[in-house]
Amino acid sequence: MLRYALTIFTSAFLLFQVQPIIGRFILPWFGGGPSIWTSCMLFFQAALLGGYLYSHLLCAKLPVRSQAWVHLAFLAVSVLLLPIAPDETWKPLPDQSPLARILLVLIATVGGPYFVLASTGPLMQKWFSQTSPDRSPYRLYALSNIGSLLALLSYPFVIEPRFTLQQQSVSWTSLYVVFACFAAWCAAGLLKHDAVPIPEDDAARQATLESSMPQKPGWFGVFLWLILSACGSAMLLATTNQLCIDVATVPFLWILPLSLYLMTFIICFDRPQWYDRRAFGMLLMACGPLAGWAISSGPDLELAKQVVIFSAALFACCMAVHGELVHSRPDPRYLTLFYLVISAGGVLGGLFVAILATNLFTGYWEFQISLVACCVFALIAACRQRVWDVAPSSDFWTWTGGALATLIAAIAFLWMPHHESLDAIDEIALFGGFGSLIFLGLIAVGTRSERSVSAWTWCGSAALPIGWMVAWGSWRTPDVMTAGLGMQFAAISITAWGVARFVLWGLRRFSEPRQSGLIRVAIVMYAMILLALAHQQHVVTAAQAWTMLLVGLGSVLAEWVITKRRSPDRSSLGIWYWAPLLSLVAIMGYGFWDTLDSNSYGAVHRSRNFYGVLNVDYVPARDDDESPTPAKFRLEHGQIQHGFQYDDEDWKREPTTYYGRASGLGLAIETVRERKQTDQSIHVGVVGLGTGTIAAYGKANDDFRFYEINPAVQELSGRFFTYLQDSAARTNVCIGDARIVMERELRENQSQQFDVLAIDAFSSDAIPVHLLTTECAEIYRQHLAEDGILAIHISNRFLDLGPVVRGLADSLGWQSIRVSNDKDESSGVYSSTWVLLTQNAEVADQLQRNESFEAWEQDETILHWSDDYSGLWNLLSL
Structure with missing residues (x-):
């Protein structure tokens, strides 16, 4: 047992540890979007299928000794394919499908070892069932999952913060060699087991077992x-x-x-x-x-x-x-x-x-x-x-009644009147912890449904969620959970549990069929209460609530009528069970569809590719007296606006949204122009095209160079938006990941010497981490002129990127100037925050004299992100 346990545990640990490691290697090469991880998972699942198919065919087609020798050969070949770190020659090529390239990289680097690891679980369990037929192999499957979970949890908290990617690769390779030794040990044990002759009695028993083989x-x-x-x-x-x-x-x-x-x-x-x-x-x-x-x-x-x-x-x-x-x-x-x-x-x-x-x-x-x-x-x-043939447990359902009554009391007394005054974390801890404890109590009662649930289980399951709600609320939100409100909530909850326990005592006086009928009636009553609450909170419409109620009552009635008309020896059809649940699922699906339909209102274009979802909406003109604005085309990437352009000749050439003239980018371009002679042009680089709004700053003889990874964005910028065509400057769009394209330009001695380089390559609110590392900052430095400005857009709902950008400035030895502007609806400008980095002290002084300048706090954190580590914990704005 030990050899199989060690082999399966080690293989599972390696199997899931390699996933984030190799994902970190290739993430910067393909733009850092969520589709990269999805593509990696597709490969891992396909390789897992290949490993399972191999183990299935191996066990089905070959004798035991041949299985051992074949698997030993695969182990040897996989060791020769190490290490797993991908070479930079595998970086994506222009005009190549990113999905196909990712799959090729993974096949060439981790394909062989991962295939062997994937086959280990089922193969070792099969061997174990052959060597120990009286013991269940399913526990080994659970052990493999524990190893997988340990690998996943250890990576972000232990492995990633303490080791570079190369160190992670070497460590994984070394542990893989240890795994190969364990697997060889199992194969050797199988060979010895197969060599032992089977006694006559055991052979007879084996023949009997084979003759009584369970149905396929x-x-x-x-x-x-x-x-x-x-x-x-x-x-x-x-x-x-x-x-x-x-x-x-x-x-x-x-x-x-x-x-x-x-x-x-x-x-x-x-x-x-x-x-x-x-x-x-x-x-x-x-x-x-x-x-x-x-x-x-x-x-x-x-x-x-x-x-x-x-x-x-x-x-x-x-x-x-x-x-x-x-x-x-x-x-x-x-x-x-x-x-x-x-x-x-x-x-x-x-x-x-x-x-x-x-x-x-x-x-x-x-x-x-x-x-x-x-x-x-x-x-x-x-x-x-x-499942409807199983008699309902009176303990479980009466306990559920008490739990639902307590939950309703919590919603009515605390959440409905006070949820707007609670922070997100407190609301989650208060109600999430309360609901989790109720659910755990439900599981505890459910596992004892075949026998009477003790009073101690009842009391403990009831007291824990009530105590949590009162204790946490009194500690963290005393203005909400006052002493009087806490006592009222506890009293109502305890009364609900007491009533449920009394009902249980009464139910046990009835026969089992009568108990089942009463429980089903109670379930319908509770469903009515929950539907009413859901309708009151606008979770469901009145039509949906009535539909679910009528289906529920109708299915119970239909089941009763059909049962009366059928012979007693025929089993139930279970209409009362599946019909209400199916209607609930149908209504939930309709709600999803209605949300999707409402989100598409006003859309003139919707598309999706490897890099994300793009929506173009047409927003009609607004004629109110305070701030009338013309109609406009608006671009959304994911759930965030990435620019718009007015459909009006007088307004269409003005920079809007996060790029207004009062923004940090506008200040950077204005400062560069002031420092140059009036007859000199400027050279601006932009990472992230969007609608091409920044091209509105272009004048004759200027050069504006855009880097855009998503070809669909370039198509939309010319189809619905005219900033590039209308600009007086020469504009050029380079398709590909900005970091890889800029690295290639440096290798070809084509430093752009930008006067301003703007970094604004966000997809929705997700950040491309690989564009904010110290290694990438060095690439930016080589592409900037001596007195150039690196402008980084850090507006974000969820992350405070200021410490990271200060870390970039610190690694370069430059100064960082934070600039924020307010929203101006009359001109279509949004509030935004930019950080401007420069090595020129005079430029820095000029930028800091602007009224939009915001000084850094002395005790603000400085974080240095690198290609080896980029932690988000200190940046989250929950």
């Missing part, structure tokens, strides 16, 4: 394995996209969803009894509408709430689909087939998000589709096992 899984069962796995995989990648598009593509935001995904595997496979359909079904029904609300709120919702809500939805969905997977798992004889189908489903989910969604959709819609799909197929899997 049917096609529909295999299809459900495939589709449930695909739903979980798609939900993982869709959630990762949802988080990364507005912050940054960094390891932590890759690892958080992947860790939750793995946790569901660990829980479901190692402790199947912890998956309670009732509890996780209610969690999923709560998280679905919450996720819909978060999506409809858009960029106005705080980052902390987005992370919590989307992560909770991912956890609920994956628990549902993986829990149903475990309930339908086959006999260990079909172990490799089971894992092979699960892996194939993971690849299908990856293909859907990485390729199909990118090419078929014009927005980030895969999250909504994946969430609805998880609900639908988890419900189908549950119905296939006829």
Whole structure:
């Protein structure tokens, strides 16, 4: 057992440790967008499928000794392919598909070792089941998930901050050699086991076992394995996209969803009894509408709430689909087939998000589709096992009644009157902690549903969430949780629990069929209360609430009528179970569709490619007396405006949004012009094209050079916006990642000697980390004139980039000047913050004399980002 445990644990650790390592290597090469990680995950899932297929065919087609020798050969070849660090010759080429290039890089660097690691789990478990047929191999699967989770959690907190990428690569390579030795040890043990003759009694027993081989899984069962796995995989990648598009593509935001995904595997496979359909079904029904609300709120919702809500939805969905997977798992004889189908489903989910969604959709819609799909197929899997035939537990449902009453009291007394006065972190801790403790109590009661739940379990499960709410509220928000309000909330909650316990005592006086009927009536009543609350908070419309209510009541009535007309020996159809749930999912899906439809209002163009989502809206003229403005075309990248242009001859050549004449960029260009002779032109470089607004500053004989990674942006800048065509300056657009293009120019001795170099390459609010490192700052320095200005746009909803830009100035030995301007609706200028870096003391003094100058605080942090490390924790504005 030890050799198999060590091998599987080490392989799982390496398997998931290499993902962020190689992702960090190639992230700067392809623009730093969320699609890079999605592409990496597609490769990893495909390689995992290849490894599972190899192990399945190896075990199915070859005798035991041949399996060992073949795998030893693969181990030897994989060691020869080390190390894994990619050479810079693999950087992207012009006009090449970034997805294809990423896959080629990964195949050439980690393809061989990853393939062997991917095959290890199912292969070693199969070997273990052959050498120890009386022991279950499924615990080894849970052990592999623990190793994977440890690898993921250790990377952002231990590995990344302390080791350079090259050191990480060398360490991983060394540990891989250790893993190869462990795997060879297992193969040697298998050879010895196979060489031992089987006694006659054991041979007879083996023949008996083979004759009683369990029935092979049917096609529909295999299809459900495939589709449930695909739903979980798609939900993982869709959630990762949802988080990364507005912050940054960094390891932590890759690892958080992947860790939750793995946790569901660990829980479901190692402790199947912890998956309670009732509890996780209610969690999923709560998280679905919450996720819909978060999506409809858009960029106005705080980052902390987005992370919590989307992560909770991912956890609920994956628990549902993986829990149903475990309930339908086959006999260990079909172990490799089971894992092979699960892996194939993971690849299908990856293909859907990485390729199909990118090419078929014009927005980030895969999250909504994946969430609805998880609900639908988890419900189908549950119905296939006829879960409604199980008598409802009076302990569970009466406890649930007390919990829901307490939750309603918390919402009515605290959230509804005071949520606007609570900080996001306090609101999450207060209600998130309260809800988590209630849910854990629900699980505790659910795992004891077959026997009477003790009074201690009741009291503890009830007291913990109430105590948390009162204690945290009194400590952090005493102005909200006053002593009187705390006592009222505790009294109402304790009364609710007491009533629930009294109801339970009364229910036990009835027969089991009568108990079931009363419980179902109570569930309908609670559903009515929750629907009323949801309608009051505008979560659902009146029509949706009435629809769900009528479907629920109608399905119960239909089930009663059909049962009366059928013979007693025929089983229930379960209409009362699946019809209301299916209607809820349908209404949730309609809500998602309605949100998407409303977001497309006024759109004249919507497109999506590898680099993100682009929307062009036409905004009609505004004729109010205070600030009339002409009609305009507006560009949105993700959820953030990236410029607009007025559809008016008198206004169309004016710089707007974050690039107004009072902005830091406007100040930089004005300062450069003042220092030059009147007959001299200026040379301006811009990283990030957008609508081309900055070209409005161009005059005759000026040169404006734009670097843009997304070809679709260049197309839109000429199709709907005319800044480039209208500019008096010579304009040039270079397609490709700015850092790679500028490096190539330096190698060709083509330093641009910019007077101003503006860095504004944001996608939505996500930042391209590789453009803000000290290594990249050196590239900027070589492209700037001696008295040139490096202008970096740092306006951001979620991150304070000031410390990082000060770190760039510190690494270059330059001065940094922060400039902020206010919003001016009359001219279409938005408030913005720029930091201007220069090595020329006279230029710095001139910039600091401007009224928009903001001095740095003496104790403000200075952070030095590098290609090896870029941490976001100190920058987050939650």
